[in-house]
Amino acid sequence: MHASLRFLLCLCLMFATLTGHTEPVMLDGTAIYQIDVPFKGSSAARRAEDAGQRLQQAAQQGLPAQAVRVVDSALGTDLMLGDTYLSTVFDSDAAAAGLPRTELAQQQAQAVAAALSRYQRAHSEEKLWLGGLYAALTLLAAFVLGHLLNRTYRRLHALIVGASRRSMRRLEHRTHHIVRAAPLLQLLGGLLRLGRLLLFVLLLYLTVELLLSYFATTRPYAGRLLGWMLAPLQQGGLVVAEQIPKLFFLAVLIIVTRYLLRVIRYLFREIERGNLRFEGFYPDWASPTQKIVSFLLIAFALMVAYPYIPGSESAAFKGVSLFLGVLFSLGSTGAISNLVAGVILTYMRAYRQGDLVRIGDSQGVVVSHSLLVTKLFTIRNQEITIPNSVVLQGHVTNLSSGGASRGALVSTAVTIGYDTPWRQVHALLLEAAAQTEEVLKTPAPFVLQTELQDFYIRYELNVYTDQPQRLPFVLSALNASVQDSFNRHGVQIMSPHFFDRARGPVLTPPEHWYEAPARRPEGGAE
The missing domain is CATH 3.30.70.100 (Alpha-Beta Plaits)
Incomplete structure (x- = not known):
C-alpha cells in the first residue's frame, strides 16, 4: 500500500515536472541552479525570484563564498550564507531532480559558492580598472574607425557621383528634361548616405555592446541591447508588411503623377517659348494653364490615392478628413472667388506682367499676376496687392499701348x-x-x-x-x-x-x- 502511494506520488511529481516551467535562480545575470516545482502556493518562478534576490543582496554585502552551508530544518534542507537564509530544498525538489534531498542541497550549495567567487572576482577593483582600460581603448578604436569611414565615404561619393553625372546628363538631354539628372544624382547620394548611416549605427552598436561587457554590473544588459533595438523595428516591419500592397500602389501613383507633371511642364514651357504653337492659344496663357492642369492632376491623384492611404478606413481618419473639409469649405469662399476671377482675367488678356495699368484708384506696373491676386509696383516704391475678384468687378486701364513689347x-x-x-x-x-x-x-x-x-x-x-x-x-x-x-x-x-x-x-x-x-x-x- 505504501509502495503504491510512493509510486503515485512520483508519477505526480514527474507529471508536474514535465508540464511545469523550470525557473533558474539568477546572480548577476547568470543562472546558478534551477527550481522545478512549486511549494504551498508559491510558484517555481516566485521561489526562484525570491532566492535570487536574497542571493544578490548577500553577494553585494561581500559575504565570503566559504560561508555557504547546508542546514536541515523541519520542512527540508536550508541553504545558508553565514546567518543569511537563501532557500530551502524540499522533498518535492529532490523527487523532481531524482536525487536525495541532501545531495541536491549540496550541489546547490557548491553552485552558490562558485557563483559568489565569480561575483567577487568580477567586481574586484582590479577588474574595474581593467574594464576602464578596455573601454578607453574601445572608444579610441571606434573614433578612428568612424573617421576612416567618413573619409572613405567622401572619396566614394566623389568617385561614384562624379562618374555618374555625365551619363545622367546625357539621359536628361535625350528625354528632353523629362527625366532629370539632379534628382537621380540626389537619389544616388542619398543611398550612399544611407549606407554610411547604417555602418555608423553598426559601429555604435558594437561599441556599446563591448563597453557594457567590460563591467560586471552592466554585462547582463549587453546581450539584451540588440533585442531592445529590434523589437520596435520588428513591430513596425509587421505593420509595414501588412500595408505593402497599398504602399506599392501609392509609390507607383506618385511616380506616374510626378512624371506626368514633368511632361505637362515641358509642353507648356515649349508653348511659352514659342517652340510649340496652337491656333488661338497665346504663349502668355501657358504658365497659368500649366498651373491649372497640374492642380487638377494632383487633385485627381489624391482622390485615387485616398482609399489606399494606411488608416484611411479608421473612424479617426475619417473624422479628421471631415473636419478639414468643413474648415476648407468655410474658409475658402473668398479664395475660390479670387481663383475664378484670376482664371477669367488670365484668358481675357486684360494685362500682362510689365504693363502699366490703372485699376480703380491704383496705378502701377504689373509685377505679378497669379490666380489669386494681382500685384502692382507704384512710382513711390509701393507694392499694392489687389484681389482678382476686386479687379474683375471694376475696370482696368492698360496704359502700355501694344503691351510691353512696344512700351x-x-x-x-x-x-x-x-x-x-x-x-x-x-x-x-x-x-x-x-x-x-x-x-x-x-x-x-x-x-x-x-x-x-x-x-x-x-x-x-x-x-x-x-x-x-x-x-x-x-x-x-x-x-x-x-x-x-x-x-x-x-x-x-x-x-x-x-x-x-x-x-x-x-x-x-x-x-x-x-x-x-x-x-x-x-x-x-x-
Whole structure:
C-alpha cells in the first residue's frame, strides 16, 4: 500500500515536472541552479525570484563564498550564507531532480559558492580598472574607425557621383528634361548616405555592446541591447508588411503623377517659348494653364490615392478628413472667388506682367499676376496687392499701348497761336522728343493736332518709353525738353486771347511755313 502511494506520488511529481516551467535562480545575470516545482502556493518562478534576490543582496554585502552551508530544518534542507537564509530544498525538489534531498542541497550549495567567487572576482577593483582600460581603448578604436569611414565615404561619393553625372546628363538631354539628372544624382547620394548611416549605427552598436561587457554590473544588459533595438523595428516591419500592397500602389501613383507633371511642364514651357504653337492659344496663357492642369492632376491623384492611404478606413481618419473639409469649405469662399476671377482675367488678356495699368484708384506696373491676386509696383516704391475678384468687378486701364513689347505711351500738350507755323511746332516737338532720355526711337514719336480753338491750336506730343515704372519722370523730362526746344528757336508757349478785333488777319504766310527747325519736303511739295 505504501509502495503504491510512493509510486503515485512520483508519477505526480514527474507529471508536474514535465508540464511545469523550470525557473533558474539568477546572480548577476547568470543562472546558478534551477527550481522545478512549486511549494504551498508559491510558484517555481516566485521561489526562484525570491532566492535570487536574497542571493544578490548577500553577494553585494561581500559575504565570503566559504560561508555557504547546508542546514536541515523541519520542512527540508536550508541553504545558508553565514546567518543569511537563501532557500530551502524540499522533498518535492529532490523527487523532481531524482536525487536525495541532501545531495541536491549540496550541489546547490557548491553552485552558490562558485557563483559568489565569480561575483567577487568580477567586481574586484582590479577588474574595474581593467574594464576602464578596455573601454578607453574601445572608444579610441571606434573614433578612428568612424573617421576612416567618413573619409572613405567622401572619396566614394566623389568617385561614384562624379562618374555618374555625365551619363545622367546625357539621359536628361535625350528625354528632353523629362527625366532629370539632379534628382537621380540626389537619389544616388542619398543611398550612399544611407549606407554610411547604417555602418555608423553598426559601429555604435558594437561599441556599446563591448563597453557594457567590460563591467560586471552592466554585462547582463549587453546581450539584451540588440533585442531592445529590434523589437520596435520588428513591430513596425509587421505593420509595414501588412500595408505593402497599398504602399506599392501609392509609390507607383506618385511616380506616374510626378512624371506626368514633368511632361505637362515641358509642353507648356515649349508653348511659352514659342517652340510649340496652337491656333488661338497665346504663349502668355501657358504658365497659368500649366498651373491649372497640374492642380487638377494632383487633385485627381489624391482622390485615387485616398482609399489606399494606411488608416484611411479608421473612424479617426475619417473624422479628421471631415473636419478639414468643413474648415476648407468655410474658409475658402473668398479664395475660390479670387481663383475664378484670376482664371477669367488670365484668358481675357486684360494685362500682362510689365504693363502699366490703372485699376480703380491704383496705378502701377504689373509685377505679378497669379490666380489669386494681382500685384502692382507704384512710382513711390509701393507694392499694392489687389484681389482678382476686386479687379474683375471694376475696370482696368492698360496704359502700355501694344503691351510691353512696344512700351508705355507718354503724352504732353502745348497750345500755340495761329501765327506760328504748325510745321515748325511739329518739328520743335519731335526735336524735344529726340533729346529726351528714356524715350524710344522705335516706335517713333508723333504729334497730333487735337483741337482748333478760337485763338490757338492744341498740339499733343506722343512718345513711347520702355520704363513704365518711371512714367512721371519721363513726362517731366519731356516737358523740360519741349521748353528748351521752343526757347532755342524763339517760339513762345502760350495761348493768346483777343479782347479786341485784330487789325489784320492772324495767319502764317506761306513763306514762313517752314521756319526752323521745320524742313521743306523734297520735290517742292508743301
